[in-house]
Amino acid sequence: MTTQVALSNVGKTFPASPTTAALHALGPIDLELQRGEFFAVVGPSGCGKSTLLEIIAGLTPATQGSVEFEGRRIAGEAPDSIGVVFQEDASLPWLDVTENVAFGLRRSKLAKDERDARVRDALRLVGLSDFATSYPAQLSGGMRQRVCIARTLVMQPRLILLDEPFGALDQQTRLLMGDELLLMWRATGATVFLITHALDEATMLADRIGVMSARPGRLIDVVETNWPRERDSRIVERSEFGAITARLWKTLREESLKTIGRAVPKPAADA
Amino acid sequence: MKRLFLYRLAVVAGAIALLEIFCLTGVIDKITMQPPHLIARDLYRLLASGRMNGAIWKTSTNTLLALVLALGVGVVAAALLHRLRALRDTLDPLFATYYAVPVFAFYPFFIVVFGLGDLPQILIAFMLGVVAMIVNTLNGLDRVPPVLLKTGRIMRLTPIDTALRLTLPAAGPYILTGVKLAVAYAFIGIIGSEFILSRGGIGYEINFAYNNFDNATMYPLIVLILLASIAINTVLTRWEKTLLARRGAR
Numbered sequence: 184m185t186t187q188v189a190l191s192n193v194g195k196t197f198p199a200s201p202t203t204a205a206l207h208a209l210g211p212i213d214l215e216l217q218r219g220e221f222f223a224v225v226g227p228s229g230c231g232k233s234t235l236l237e238i239i240a241g242l243t244p245a246t247q248g249s250v251e252f253e254g255r256r257i258a259g260e261a262p263d264s265i266g267v268v269f270q271e272d273a274s275l276p277w278l279d280v281t282e283n284v285a286f287g288l289r290r291s292k293l294a295k296d297e298r299d300a301r302v303r304d305a306l307r308l309v310g311l312s313d314f315a316t317s318y319p320a321q322l323s324g325g326m327r328q329r330v331c332i333a334r335t336l337v338m339q340p341r342l343i344l345l346d347e348p349f350g351a352l353d354q355q356t357r358l359l360m361g362d363e364l365l366l367m368w369r370a371t372g373a374t375v376f377l378i379t380h381a382l383d384e385a386t387m388l389a390d391r392i393g394v395m396s397a398r399p400g401r402l403i404d405v406v407e408t409n410w411p412r413e414r415d416s417r418i419v420e421r422s423e424f425g426a427i428t429a430r431l432w433k434t435l436r437e438e439s440l441k442t443i444g445r446a447v448p449k450p451a452a453d454a
Numbered sequence: 455m456k457r458l459f460l461y462r463l464a465v466v467a468g469a470i471a472l473l474e475i476f477c478l479t480g481v482i483d484k485i486t487m488q489p490p491h492l493i494a495r496d497l498y499r500l501l502a503s504g505r506m507n508g509a510i511w512k513t514s515t516n517t518l519l520a521l522v523l524a525l526g527v528g529v530v531a532a533a534l535l536h537r538l539r540a541l542r543d544t545l546d547p548l549f550a551t552y553y554a555v556p557v558f559a560f561y562p563f564f565i566v567v568f569g570l571g572d573l574p575q576i577l578i579a580f581m582l583g584v585v586a587m588i589v590n591t592l593n594g595l596d597r598v599p600p601v602l603l604k605t606g607r608i609m610r611l612t613p614i615d616t617a618l619r620l621t622l623p624a625a626g627p628y629i630l631t632g633v634k635l636a637v638a639y640a641f642i643g644i645i646g647s648e649f650i651l652s653r654g655g656i657g658y659e660i661n662f663a664y665n666n667f668d669n670a671t672m673y674p675l676i677v678l679i680l681l682a683s684i685a686i687n688t689v690l691t692r693w694e695k696t697l698l699a700r701r702g703a704r
């Protein structure tokens with residue numbers, strides 16, 4: 184295993200604006216992502232998960248600490264070979280599905296055949312082959328999100344960051360999308376960094392799960408699942424599945440209560 | 455949709471029929487206006503004679519020129535202004551009051567500076583159209599979802615690629631609104647200035663016919679302008695509809 188991403192002492196404080204005070208949103212965080220692993224992050228809302236993702240992606244600079252991607256420092260510019268799937272719909276409504284997926288390849292030096300082949304493969308992988316000529320407006324929210332996943336895949340990134348990509352989907356679809364995500368992860372060999380608010384999703388998908396505290400978000404626990412690389416949603420039937428999810432919840436419960444502004448109940452209530 | 459179109463057609467046909475009746479029964483006298491069927495006949499004769507070809511050519515090329523200038527300069531200026539926050543904040547109030555300025559008042563000044571040729575007319579039309587382009591394009595650029603900008607950065611697009619492939623297409627419907635306004639303004643600018651002081655063009659011909667009580671030329675030309683602007687607007691509206699339909703209700 185080699186380290187692909189190294190965060191050391193990373194933090195983010197948003198500066199004060201005329202209407203708001205300065206906000207310490209994140210950190211300090213130390214974290215290393217191993218090449219090819221599937222890392223999930225869970226944490227109460229507003230704890231800085233998206234901020235952490237944007238720092239790794241080079242979309243926003245950390246105000247403290249250092250971030251390295253494949254040995255190079257990231258400083259406010261998106262490095263090559265990182266792909267991001269955002270929480271919001273980022274499909275381009277004026278392009279059809281094929282053009283959307285090929286969007287990032289336009290300026291690449293690939294031959295046209297190779298480009299078309301990549302787009303076709305990516306569409307097959309996300310199950311959208313039959314919708315190649317549809318426009319995003321004709322698709323459901325989940326399908327649009329898959330368009331964005333395919334658009335990321337064709338770039339063949341070595342690190343894929345996903346910010347609650349299935350947030351808007353129902354439970355069954357989410358489980359199936361999870362299966363597809365695992366397929367992609369194995370097929371591409373890329374490192375996956377997934378933010379999710381669903382604990383069972385994190386447990387089912389990841390090799391390791393980072394649990395974040397309430398804002399400013401720090402890592403308060405990192406749980407290893409020890410799942411085999413060949414796995415799918417049937418993993419939820421294993422006894423360890425319940426145990427891991429329970430451990431995540433136990434750690435998160437206090438933190439979540441903090442964010443909704445409720446006092447943490449006395450330990451006696453847990454017994 | 456189809457029925458609505460038929461209703462619209464019926465209303466227009468009804469209005470024309472009413473006009474025809476008023477003219478034939480003398481409610482509207484012959485010196486004021488010819489009955490519509492004679493106007494149609496005169497328009498056909500006018501076009502067939504080729505007498506107006508020069509004027510039509512001059513007006514349409516000048517309008518097109520002013521329009522292309524307004525679109526090009528407008529979009530580029532808007533894209534630049536969108537990036538230059540300080541400059542934009544300075545100019546924004548000016549744009550807001552721009553429509554209150556009677557641009558035609560500058561026409562004599564333009565003639566003094568640029569002479570009596572086509573240039574002052576094109577400039578007037580350009581000035582009327584370009585601000586509509588800038589304002590609408592800026593409006594569209596303001597509404598590009600931040601997530602698309604982030605996507606562009608992840609894809610490492612250059613600033614020019616970002617504008618051409620991401621932000622301007624995203625602002626497409628707003629830009630098209632600007633185009634529709636700019637078309638109308640270009641027409642108004644060109645024909646208006648031809649009215650005031652010019653040696654040719656449809657506006658000039660209408661004014662000339664008016665001064666000579668030549669209704670057989672004046673009304674057909676007015677109808678010609680009407681038909682041209684309706685045709686252009688129909689095409690643009692169609693285009694806008696397909697564009698918006700493709701994008702859904704988002």
Ligand SMILES: Nc1ncnc2c1ncn2[C@@H]1O[C@H](COP(=O)(O)OP(=O)(O)O)[C@@H](O)[C@H]1O
Pocket residue numbers: 197206208226227228229230231232233234235398
């Ligand atoms: N650009 C910004 N300026 C100021 N505050 C921000 C900005 N972006 C996020 N925040 C704040 O930082 C905190 C963490 O946000 P975020 O990373 O989006 O949380 P999460 O993704 O975990 O829900 C939130 O309180 C949010 O309001």
Ligand SMILES: [Mg+2]
Pocket residue numbers: 232233234270346
């Ligand atoms: Mg978030």
